[in-house]
Structures are given as C-alpha cells and as structure tokens.
Amino acid sequence: MIRVLLADDHWLVRAGFRSVLEGEDDIEVAGEAEDGQAAVSACRELVPDVVLMDIRMPGMDGLEACQVITGDARLAAVKVVILTTFDLDDYVYGALRAGATGFLVKDSGPEELLHAVRVAARGDALISPKVTRRLIAEFAGRAKGPQPDPRLDVLTGREREVMQLVASGLTNDEIAQRLVLSQSTAKTHVSRIMTKLGARDRSQVVVIADESGLISPGRPAQ
Known part of the structure; x- marks a missing residue:
C-alpha cells in the first residue's frame, strides 16, 4: 500500500486528489496539510511514502518544506513530488536541488496523477510530460x-x-x-x-x- 500525504493550501485541490487516489486498491491518503510547516509535521508523524507538495503555500512554502523533509534522516524514504504550473517553471531546478523526486503539473489528469504516485514510490525520477528534462537542463x-x-x-x-x-x-x-x-x-x-x-x-x-x-x-x- 502506497501512503500519500496531500500538501496544498486549497482544500478543493486536496479533495480532488483524494477522490482519485482513494479509488485505487494500492494507494491510500495518509493525511493532508494546508501549508509547508503542517506538511513537515505530518511527515514526521505519519512518515508517508509520497508527498504531493504544492510550491506556493502560506508561511513555509513547498520548496522550503521539501528541503526540511529531504534533509531529515528519519524521513529518508519519503519521496516528494512537487505540484507546479507553467508560470512556475523557474522553480523546477531549485526543487530538484531541494531533493524533490519529480514534478506534476496541477492540471494533470487522473492517470498522470496515479502514475506519478507509483513512480515516485518506486524511487524513480518523475518529470511530467509538460515539464521536460530539457527545461531542467x-x-x-x-x-x-x-x-x-x-x-x-x-x-x-x-x-x-x-x-x-x-x-x-x-x-x-x-x-x-x-x-x-x-x-x-x-x-x-x-x-x-x-x-x-x-x-x-x-x-x-x-x-x-x-x-x-x-x-x-x-x-x-x-
């Protein structure tokens, strides 16, 4: 079972992701967080397999939260997938350096979301088709x-x-x-x-x- 933490300050986004993820036999939503600090706390408490992390959140943003999570030896197995949009592509490389496993464009369909979670859980690099490796390079x-x-x-x-x-x-x-x-x-x-x-x-x-x-x-x- 792949345990996922949803970190986004919009409850509708979290609800949409939860609806898709909970329909799968091999995935469960372990918890939710509405800002970066809450995401860090939830990770330390729940130790999920994958975190779907929005970049722009109040207080501690997604990049800072990603750095804290990936820098914590107790959370070495936790994979962070950054949720991004086209106008935030400048964040892509910084997120990789912060320890993100990959990226998912927020308007991705259900199949891309499920693929992202499973690929990240395996420890493979995940680059959304809309955020290509050429851009990162x-x-x-x-x-x-x-x-x-x-x-x-x-x-x-x-x-x-x-x-x-x-x-x-x-x-x-x-x-x-x-x-x-x-x-x-x-x-x-x-x-x-x-x-x-x-x-x-x-x-x-x-x-x-x-x-x-x-x-x-x-x-x-x-």
Whole structure:
C-alpha cells in the first residue's frame, strides 16, 4: 500500500486528489496539510511514502518544506513530488536541488496523477510530460558552468555511462536494452551509483550529472 500525504493550501485541490487516489486498491491518503510547516509535521508523524507538495503555500512554502523533509534522516524514504504550473517553471531546478523526486503539473489528469504516485514510490525520477528534462537542463546550465564533482571519481567507466543514461531519463529496462545488459545488472549499476554519490533517488543523479558537466545542458547524453 502506497501512503500519500496531500500538501496544498486549497482544500478543493486536496479533495480532488483524494477522490482519485482513494479509488485505487494500492494507494491510500495518509493525511493532508494546508501549508509547508503542517506538511513537515505530518511527515514526521505519519512518515508517508509520497508527498504531493504544492510550491506556493502560506508561511513555509513547498520548496522550503521539501528541503526540511529531504534533509531529515528519519524521513529518508519519503519521496516528494512537487505540484507546479507553467508560470512556475523557474522553480523546477531549485526543487530538484531541494531533493524533490519529480514534478506534476496541477492540471494533470487522473492517470498522470496515479502514475506519478507509483513512480515516485518506486524511487524513480518523475518529470511530467509538460515539464521536460530539457527545461531542467536549461536551468542547470543557466545557473553556472559545470563544476568538478569529486564524487564522480569513484565511479567506474560503466557506471559513468549508466549515469549519463539515467540523467537522460531512461528507465532501468531502457538502459539494459541500450547497453545490452540484463535488467538486474542495470538495476544494480543504478543502485551502486546512487550509493556512491549519496543520492536519494534518480532525480538527484540528474542534478549531479548536470552540475558536474557529465552531460551537456540542453541536450541528452548520446
């Protein structure tokens, strides 16, 4: 059972999400919060699997709440999905750096919402079709030039290759097909990469790859 916390200052939004989520056998709404501070408190009390977090909320906003949650070792397993709108795209890269697993556009349909929750619960990076990885890479490149990251020095050549593919948005199955590996081997490579980098999930691998220059901003790895 995937336990979800809904964090949004509009009760109609929370009610709409609750209605969709509670219709599924493998998902339950563990609680609700109407601002960032309440979301942090609820996470510490309930330890949900996934938090659907609005960016703009009164008091502590979604980005700050995300940073607090992902920085709390007791909540290491909690995945935060940021709810965004087109006019808030500037927040996307900042949210990744804050530890968000991914993003969901607020006008997404029920199927996208359910997919987002399940993907996040698995620990996979989630980028809504309307918030593409190209946009994230663009903001990464705009922020500053590539910075050498000593964490990459511990990766093997194969792990660097896998990391490039993860940062390009490929799933474990797609990586296995691209590199002619078994699915279990591809999964093992990804797990080792996250462990060596100290990354919470695949989204953090994307951030490190972009900031270190392992892939070029604005275009996927070849």
